Structure formats: structure tokens, C-alpha cells
Amino acid sequence: MMQFKINLTPYLTRFACILCLLLSHAGMAQFNMGIKRNVDDLSDSEVKLFMDKAQASGMSESDIEKAALTQGYTSADVAKMRERMATIQTPATEASIKANNQEVNKSVESRANKTFVINNPARVNQPILHESPLNLDERKLLARPLDIYNDSLVNQYNSLQKRVASSLDKKIFGASLFQNDKLTFEPDMRIATPKSYQLGPDDALDIHIFGDVLDNFKVTVSPEGTVKILNLSPIYVNGLSIDAAGERIISRLRQLYQGLNKPGSGSSAQVTLAGVRSIKVILTGEVNFPGSYTVSSLATVFNALYLAGGPNRNGSFRNIRVIRGNKVIRTLDLYDFLLRADQKDNIHLNDQDIIRVGDYENRVELSGEVKRPYIYEMVKGENFKDLLRYAGGFTEKAYTYTINVRRNTSREIKLLNISQDEVETFLPNNGDVYTIGTIIERYENRVEVQGAVFRPGHYAIEAGLNTVKDLIKKSEGLREDAFLNRATLTRRKENYDPEVLSLDLGKILRGEASDISLQREDVLQVYSINMLREKRSVNIVGEVNAPGEFEYKEGMKVADLILQAKGLKESASYANLELARRIITHGTSDPQAAKIEIISFAIDGSLKIANDGNQIALQPFDIISIRRAPNYEEQRSVKIQGMVNFPGSYAIENNQQRISDLIKRAGGLRTEGYLEGGKLIRGTMTVGVNLKEVLNNPASQENLQLMAGDELTIPRLLQTVKLTGAVQNPLAVSYKEDFTLKEYIAEAGGYTVNANRKKMYVTYANGVSNQIRKFLIFKKNPRIEPGSEIVIPTYPENRKKGLSAAEAIGLTSSLVSVSIAIITLINNIPK
Structure with a gap:
């Protein structure tokens, strides 16, 4: 289990307070062992008193935990105390947080509008520093002391820490290894004990005796390095391998079990490692979380580095030293593991080992078209070729002719170029930034042929392909529809403006004209006859099954076009077909002259070749119109419903059928039929007819002619x-x-x-x-x-009901005025 040595000032972690309370009782001046207290017996005042004492005690979590276990406290006791501590905080802690917050607020206000970076003035000009991804409120939270009793703030604080670390370290090669939550370097406790494992205090051994004698002992190595079995004197095993310790123990057990592990004795013994001890290692130097860690004795250097968060932004990935007994016993280069999975230097740790991560000496940044663009650490003697190897080499689009380098000098920045010949000899300097560009999307020997050739596309100017004639041959020749009189060759001038060269392709291929040499990026366009003329088609409309436009083919006849239109309909007339043909004249002509020629003809419905109409040859853009036969009529029907003897649907025999005929075909009216209520529905309209008049006088105008879809309804007598x-x-x-x-x-x-x-x-x-x-x-x-x-009907709601008072007065005044005028006029008439 990982342990941090924690200074409990200015505020105490919750878990340490809990264990302190369990180990104390009211009135104690120091945190020494007391009588075990019942958790439920502790009052709030005692809790506060013990927390004050814990702040000044200097005890670590590990010390308090061990003391709690020796006093017999259980995990259930700790769980109860966690509930008690959820709402209790000592005045000293509150005052400490308040005081620290005031200091932090002053600091944050002074730099609220500045870029927030990890405080490291020595590296201000280094390319690996980045701005914080946090806003001002988040930076304030990260800067002030953490209130450990607020779980929400603790979670937010941890999340912000990870975001900052990820943002600042995301470009350093190898940093992500120690930031991956899904990766762990915890030692496997289920493997066989390594041969080189040396026993020490707190290791547990299992001694199993079998055969004629059965016995089993479980012993633990004492702090003095010995194990005690029954009445035997202590057996010293400290520093021995498990095999050597087993031989020594079995040798001593022969005092109790004669002949043990000897041939013919009938009894044997086996010593195995039942449990490993915990050791303490110290990580110092440029690691993210330096300090003392309690780890398994099977732990390796990687285990400890992962617990400490790996090298920090100043830390070296290539100079990690393991110090044992004031001597450097191994120097670890993480690049061996990152690039080759080589763990030869990932040794097992001993108690009190020190792992020191030194400062980096030489870091360079590699960006652009490499497979792993990161910041890399270089050691003395490594060249640019080694840097490329670390980055996985160039990508397929990398521009490798020259490589740009930005280098810091003592006064300013200098730009350098690395040629291809200097890759193996160029030595990187600290702070170098290498940028690998992308190749230009441009070909040095490409030409293209388009159009009426069998294999259009791009070709390379090379031996055997230098002229237009060579290019036509390389593209497997011209198609049959190629237009030979003229082709175009598009090329770029010296200023890269396009220009077009016109050439007679037929003469060049026949040797009658000089061949033309090709230049890079030339494009030869060979036109086809079909490209140079309007799409030729013929059209058929009218009584065919699939009317429409069809491609014109030389020699096509009228009957051929009818077949492509899937034949004639039953309603088609074989006589009086019409062909509309364009009259094409090039040049001036009489504007009054006909532009379209109309040809009328008849065909044989069986489309026999012998028929003249079937054999009329078509020309491009002809339109054939096939008329409907004049006497062709599709079945039409009407319905009669209601009080007739045979209601239903009836076909219309001819255009002279009337309502009276329909009633007669339906067997006439039934006795309960109400003629005056009969209705004729035509489409969506009701046609008012007097059926009584229709039946009494068939020649009446009420006796309408029937139309397809008519529906006549005669209801029962309505009452x-x-x-x-x-x-x-x-x-x-x-x-x-x-x-x-x-x-x-x-x-x-x-x-x-x-x-x-x-x-x-x-x-x-x-x-x-x-x-x-x-x-x-x-x-x-x-x-x-x-x-x-x-x-x-009703009157509208806004209808006026009589005149208003003003309207009545106005109307009266008008009538009076008119009356006076009439009287005056009468009086002035001469008598």
C-alpha cells in the first residue's frame, strides 16, 4: 500500500484524524497508547480536542494506522468515525484555511490577467511550456488550499490537476506513460518467488512437513532477521534467498525431525514464501510527487516511478538513478522501455532505496511529418538520426531534402537547414525545434492523355515516352471514334500560365507532320466524334407502351423504334401515323421556308418488314406520333343504387345511353321506391333530376346522357x-x-x-x-x-339592428332639407 509522509499542519487529513481519535481518550497530553475507546462514546468536544492535538503531534498516517491495529480497532470502527467526521471541523483548521485563502486571493488577483504556467522561471523560453487550459475560476480553485472535508471540491481539484498536467506534458515523449489511468505497474503477487529475492523483516514463511510426519508452521521474519520455530533457537535468515533460507531452516528442523529431506527417511519439508514485507523507498529529484513510499518488497523501479507520477516537466527520462547504501547501483533509461520494451534496468527495490530523477540536460522538439511528433530528450553523443529513430522515422509525405531547425543562441534565435548528407552527423542542441515539412503536390515528370484513347490517364516522361506519338502508343492507341483533324496539347509556360498548342493528330500519326516533344505536366486532349456533336436521339409519342426518347442508331426504321417502345397499344391506329423531321440547312436560307417536314403514313400492325411504312428510315431527332383509333372505346360503367330490382354497376353500351335506359336495365323501380328523392352523383357534384319526369317522358331534357362514373341513387319513400x-x-x-x-x-x-x-x-x-x-x-x-x-338562414352577427340616434337625426335633417327645396321649387313655378 502506498504511504505518504504527511505534515498535518495547517490542516489534518480526515483519515489521520479518525485514527487519532480511535487511539486517544480525553485528557491525554500526547498521542501515546491508551485504553481502547468505544467509537460511540466519543463526544463532539472530544473530537475537536483530539484534532487540535493531532495537528501538533507530527504523527504520519502510517504511524497512526499501525498504532490503531495494535490496539485492536477494526475497519468497522474506522467507518463509524468517518461518519462522525463528515460534519466536524476544528477551529484551528478553519482559521488556517481562512488565513491561507486571504494570501492566495492576493496572489491570484495580482496575476488574474496573466498567463498561468507552472512557476519555473528558468524555462520561460523553452518551447514545451503551454498556457493553462483552465479559466480564471478554475485557476483560483487550484491555487488555494484544499478543503479536504468537501468531497465535491476534492474531486474537482483532482480533475483540474490532471488537466493541467496533461496540457503541460502532452508533448513530452513518455509523459503519457505515467498519466494513463488504465495502465498500472503494480507488482504481481501471484507469481513464484524470484530466485534473487532476499528475505528481510516482516516476510512470512510457510514451512510444510509431509510424509511420515505431518506438521505445518507459519513464521514471520523478526526485526532482528530471525525466525522462531517451537523450542529451537532463533534461525537467522535475513539477506538470504528463499532457497538458502529453506536449507538453513530444514537443517535446524532435523533436531526435531530426524532424517528430514534425506533419502529413506520417509519425511520431507518445504519452505515457501507466504507473504512479502513492505519496504520504504524514497523518490526524490524531478518527479511529480516526491516523497517516501511504502511498497511491496517485490516492487521494481517502474512501480515506484508510477506511484510518484513519473518525471515532472523538468525531470529526465534518461537519467534515473537507483541509490542503495550511498552508491548508484543502476541508471535507468526509460527510452529503452518506451522504444524497445527493454526492462533490463528495471530492478527490484530494497528497503531504503533512493530513486533520484535528475534534471534533463538536452531536450528538442520534433514536429511535422514524423510518426511521433513529440519533445525528446537527447543524451551526449546522439545525433539527428537517433532523434528520427525515437520519432519512428518520417511519414510517407515527409519532405526530406532539407530540414528546418530553429536554434536558440545566447542572444537570439537562429535558423539552420539540415541536408540529407548531414542527418547522421548533425548534433542536436538543447531547445532545438525541428520541423519536417510536407512534399509538394507536384510531379517532375508527369504527362496526361485524355479523351478518345483506350487507356487515358497519367504517364511518366521516360525513355521511350518523350513525344505525342509515344504517348498515344503508350495509351494503347486511339479509339475508333477519335477525331483526328484536331487535338489540343495544354502546357505551362515558364511563368506557369497555361497555353494551348493545336495539332493535327492524324498527320502526326501518319508521319506527315513533325512530332511534338512533351514537357512535364502536359495534357493531351483527344476528342471523339460523339463529343463534338449533339446527342442524337429519336422520339416516339402516343399509343405505345413505353413512349419516350431513344438513342439514334444508323439504319433504324420506324418498326425498330416501335419495338424499343415495347410495341403498340390496343388503342393504336395503324393509319395516319405522323413523322416530324427537322429540315437542316447550313448557311442562309429563306426565313419563310418550312423548318419541319411532316410525313404521314400507315403501318402494318404486325410490324412485318414488307410493309413500306414499317421500313421508313429514321434520321436523328425524328419524332413519331401514333394516334388513337377513332372507334376505340374502353369500357365505362355507371352505378345504380337503392330501390330498383337489380342495383349494381352497369357498362355504358354507347354514347346515347340515358338515365331511363339505366333504370330499365336495372329491372325498374320497386314498389317502395321514391322517385322524387332520386339523386344523380357525377364526380363530386349532385345533379338534380326529376326522375318522375324522366320515366313519364323519356324525351324530356331531364333524361340526361350517362357519363362514366355516374351514380344514381333512388331512396325508399321518405316520411x-x-x-x-x-x-x-x-x-x-x-x-x-x-x-x-x-x-x-x-x-x-x-x-x-x-x-x-x-x-x-x-x-x-x-x-x-x-x-x-x-x-x-x-x-x-x-x-x-x-x-x-x-x-x-341567420343574419350575420355584426348586422346593424336599426339606426343609431346620430344616424336618425342626420336622416331627418336630410329629409327636411329636401322637402324645403321641393316646396320652394313648386312655389317658383310660373302660373
């Missing part, structure tokens, strides 16, 4: 009259033959106050409506029939 709108009680009442309109309205409770009586109307069962008719002083109400609906 109600419906009243809706501005009546007191809208409802349906029974039809009474002798009732008048006024009497029906009375049955609905009469009119409402906003009823518009003048606009009242009646809608009959067949959908036809009728309204009140007036002539002078005479008024005729509409008749009421079974199934009728009497509708009384």
Missing part, C-alpha cells in the same frame, strides 16, 4: 321533413300532406330573433332547392314534399 337553421328547436318532423310551410316552422318552435326569413329555402330529396317567391304584394311559398329540408 319526414327536416328543419334546420334559425328555428327555436331544429329537428325532423313527420310529413303531413296538408301542412303549410308556416305550420312546419311552428312545430320547430318558430323563428329565432336573428332568423333571415326572406332568404328561407327548401331543399328536396333529389337535391334541388326552392325559395319563397314574391310578386308585388303576393307571396308564394315553396311546396313541401317528403324528405324535404326547410333551411332558415
Whole structure:
């Protein structure tokens, strides 16, 4: 278990306080061993008193923990005390935090607007320093003393510490090894004891005797380095390996068990390591958390370094010394492990070993196109080639012709260039910054051919490919549709402006014109005949299964185009087909002349080749129109529903079919059918028809011709009259033959106050409506029939009900003025 030696001033860690309380009792002047106290017996005043004493005691957590265990306290006692301590804090601690906070606030205010970096003036100009990723509030929290009794602040504080460390160290090669929460270097306690392991105080041994004699002893090495077994004298094993200690112990056990481990004795013994001791090591120098650590005796240098957070920003990764007995016994270079997983110097630690991480002497930064762009530490004698090896070498896009170096001199910064020949001899200096650039996206010997060749693309200028003719040959020749009269060669002038060279490709390939030499980045464009003319197509519309546009092919006939359109429809007319053809004239022509030629012809429906119409040759952009046969008619149907003998759907035989014919085909009316209520629905509209008139007089205009989709409905005799709108009680009442309109309205409770009586109307069962008719002083109400609906509209809500006082006065004044004018006019008429 890792142990820190903690100074409890100015405030005490919670765990140390807990254990101090468990080991103390009221009135003690020092933290010496007392009688074991019951946790529940401690009062709050005793807790505060003990915390004050703990501050001045100088005891570490390790000391207090050992004392608690010797006094018999358990983990349950500690858990209880943690609950007690959650809300208790001593006045001394509060005063200490308050005083420290005042000092920190002054410091933070003075540098609130400055860049926050780890305080290390000697490294201000080094390239590895970065600004803090924290805002001002976060920096204030990180700067002030930590209130250990606030778990939320503790967690936030730890998170901020990690962010700062990660930001400042993220570019140092190897730093991430000690910042990875998922990586641990804890020693494996389940492995066999190493042969070189030396026993020491607190190591536990298991002595197992088997055979004719059965016995077992578990002993612990004493501080004097001995083990005690039964009545034997102490056996000194300190500093011995496990094998040597086993031989010594078994030799001494033969005093009790004769012949032990000897042939023929029938009894044997085995000594194994049952538990390892804890040792203390000290990490000093440039580590993130220097101090004394308690680790397993199986721990190695890496275990201790990981516990201490590894080298800090000033620490060396290549000069880590293990000191034992004031002598350096091993120097560790972490690059051996980072680059080759070599742990030859990762030795096991002994008690009181000192691990010292020295200051780095030479760091350089490598950025750009390398596989691991980091800051690297170089040792004396290493050159730039070694630095590249640490970085994993160049990437595939690295510009390696020259490498830029930024070097610090005693007065300013100097720029250097490393050539390819200097890579193995150039020695890095502390603070160097090496930048590996990216190669230019430019080819030194590339040419390109595009268009009507069999293999267009990029080619290299080389032996055997230096001219236009060579390039055509390399691209496996021209396609059959290549346009030979003219091709273009695009190239760059000296100032990189583009220019175009026109050439007769046909003459060059036939040897009739001089070949042209190629330059890098030349682009040869070979045009095809199809590229130089409009896309040629023909079109077919009308009564074919797949009308549309089709590619024109030389020799295509009318019947061929019909086949591509998936044949003729049943409705197609074989006569009077029409072909529309462009009349193309190049140059001036009569503006009044025809631009389109129309050709009419007939075809054979079987598309036989012998038919002249089928064999008409097409030209590009022709349009074929196939008409619909004049006598072709698709089935159309109408429906009849309701009170007929055979309701259902009926086909329309011809365009002369009428309503009376449909009723007749449906078997006529049933006895309960109500002709006056019959309706004809056409589309979304109701067509009002008088079916009684239709049947009595088929020649009547009411007998309409049927149209596809018509639906005729003849209802059962209706016996109600419906009243809706501005009546007191809208409802349906029974039809009474002798009732008048006024009497029906009375049955609905009469009119409402906003009823518009003048606009009242009646809608009959067949959908036809009728309204009140007036002539002078005479008024005729509409008749009421079974199934009728009497509708009384309402006046608008914003309708004015009479004149206002001002309007009445104004109207009266106007009438008076008009009257006076008329009287005056009459009096002035000559008599």
C-alpha cells in the first residue's frame, strides 16, 4: 500500500484524524497508547480536542494506522468515525484555511490577467511550456488550499490537476506513460518467488512437513532477521534467498525431525514464501510527487516511478538513478522501455532505496511529418538520426531534402537547414525545434492523355515516352471514334500560365507532320466524334407502351423504334401515323421556308418488314406520333343504387345511353321506391333530376346522357321533413300532406330573433332547392314534399339592428332639407 509522509499542519487529513481519535481518550497530553475507546462514546468536544492535538503531534498516517491495529480497532470502527467526521471541523483548521485563502486571493488577483504556467522561471523560453487550459475560476480553485472535508471540491481539484498536467506534458515523449489511468505497474503477487529475492523483516514463511510426519508452521521474519520455530533457537535468515533460507531452516528442523529431506527417511519439508514485507523507498529529484513510499518488497523501479507520477516537466527520462547504501547501483533509461520494451534496468527495490530523477540536460522538439511528433530528450553523443529513430522515422509525405531547425543562441534565435548528407552527423542542441515539412503536390515528370484513347490517364516522361506519338502508343492507341483533324496539347509556360498548342493528330500519326516533344505536366486532349456533336436521339409519342426518347442508331426504321417502345397499344391506329423531321440547312436560307417536314403514313400492325411504312428510315431527332383509333372505346360503367330490382354497376353500351335506359336495365323501380328523392352523383357534384319526369317522358331534357362514373341513387319513400337553421328547436318532423310551410316552422318552435326569413329555402330529396317567391304584394311559398329540408338562414352577427340616434337625426335633417327645396321649387313655378 502506498504511504505518504504527511505534515498535518495547517490542516489534518480526515483519515489521520479518525485514527487519532480511535487511539486517544480525553485528557491525554500526547498521542501515546491508551485504553481502547468505544467509537460511540466519543463526544463532539472530544473530537475537536483530539484534532487540535493531532495537528501538533507530527504523527504520519502510517504511524497512526499501525498504532490503531495494535490496539485492536477494526475497519468497522474506522467507518463509524468517518461518519462522525463528515460534519466536524476544528477551529484551528478553519482559521488556517481562512488565513491561507486571504494570501492566495492576493496572489491570484495580482496575476488574474496573466498567463498561468507552472512557476519555473528558468524555462520561460523553452518551447514545451503551454498556457493553462483552465479559466480564471478554475485557476483560483487550484491555487488555494484544499478543503479536504468537501468531497465535491476534492474531486474537482483532482480533475483540474490532471488537466493541467496533461496540457503541460502532452508533448513530452513518455509523459503519457505515467498519466494513463488504465495502465498500472503494480507488482504481481501471484507469481513464484524470484530466485534473487532476499528475505528481510516482516516476510512470512510457510514451512510444510509431509510424509511420515505431518506438521505445518507459519513464521514471520523478526526485526532482528530471525525466525522462531517451537523450542529451537532463533534461525537467522535475513539477506538470504528463499532457497538458502529453506536449507538453513530444514537443517535446524532435523533436531526435531530426524532424517528430514534425506533419502529413506520417509519425511520431507518445504519452505515457501507466504507473504512479502513492505519496504520504504524514497523518490526524490524531478518527479511529480516526491516523497517516501511504502511498497511491496517485490516492487521494481517502474512501480515506484508510477506511484510518484513519473518525471515532472523538468525531470529526465534518461537519467534515473537507483541509490542503495550511498552508491548508484543502476541508471535507468526509460527510452529503452518506451522504444524497445527493454526492462533490463528495471530492478527490484530494497528497503531504503533512493530513486533520484535528475534534471534533463538536452531536450528538442520534433514536429511535422514524423510518426511521433513529440519533445525528446537527447543524451551526449546522439545525433539527428537517433532523434528520427525515437520519432519512428518520417511519414510517407515527409519532405526530406532539407530540414528546418530553429536554434536558440545566447542572444537570439537562429535558423539552420539540415541536408540529407548531414542527418547522421548533425548534433542536436538543447531547445532545438525541428520541423519536417510536407512534399509538394507536384510531379517532375508527369504527362496526361485524355479523351478518345483506350487507356487515358497519367504517364511518366521516360525513355521511350518523350513525344505525342509515344504517348498515344503508350495509351494503347486511339479509339475508333477519335477525331483526328484536331487535338489540343495544354502546357505551362515558364511563368506557369497555361497555353494551348493545336495539332493535327492524324498527320502526326501518319508521319506527315513533325512530332511534338512533351514537357512535364502536359495534357493531351483527344476528342471523339460523339463529343463534338449533339446527342442524337429519336422520339416516339402516343399509343405505345413505353413512349419516350431513344438513342439514334444508323439504319433504324420506324418498326425498330416501335419495338424499343415495347410495341403498340390496343388503342393504336395503324393509319395516319405522323413523322416530324427537322429540315437542316447550313448557311442562309429563306426565313419563310418550312423548318419541319411532316410525313404521314400507315403501318402494318404486325410490324412485318414488307410493309413500306414499317421500313421508313429514321434520321436523328425524328419524332413519331401514333394516334388513337377513332372507334376505340374502353369500357365505362355507371352505378345504380337503392330501390330498383337489380342495383349494381352497369357498362355504358354507347354514347346515347340515358338515365331511363339505366333504370330499365336495372329491372325498374320497386314498389317502395321514391322517385322524387332520386339523386344523380357525377364526380363530386349532385345533379338534380326529376326522375318522375324522366320515366313519364323519356324525351324530356331531364333524361340526361350517362357519363362514366355516374351514380344514381333512388331512396325508399321518405316520411319526414327536416328543419334546420334559425328555428327555436331544429329537428325532423313527420310529413303531413296538408301542412303549410308556416305550420312546419311552428312545430320547430318558430323563428329565432336573428332568423333571415326572406332568404328561407327548401331543399328536396333529389337535391334541388326552392325559395319563397314574391310578386308585388303576393307571396308564394315553396311546396313541401317528403324528405324535404326547410333551411332558415341567420343574419350575420355584426348586422346593424336599426339606426343609431346620430344616424336618425342626420336622416331627418336630410329629409327636411329636401322637402324645403321641393316646396320652394313648386312655389317658383310660373302660373
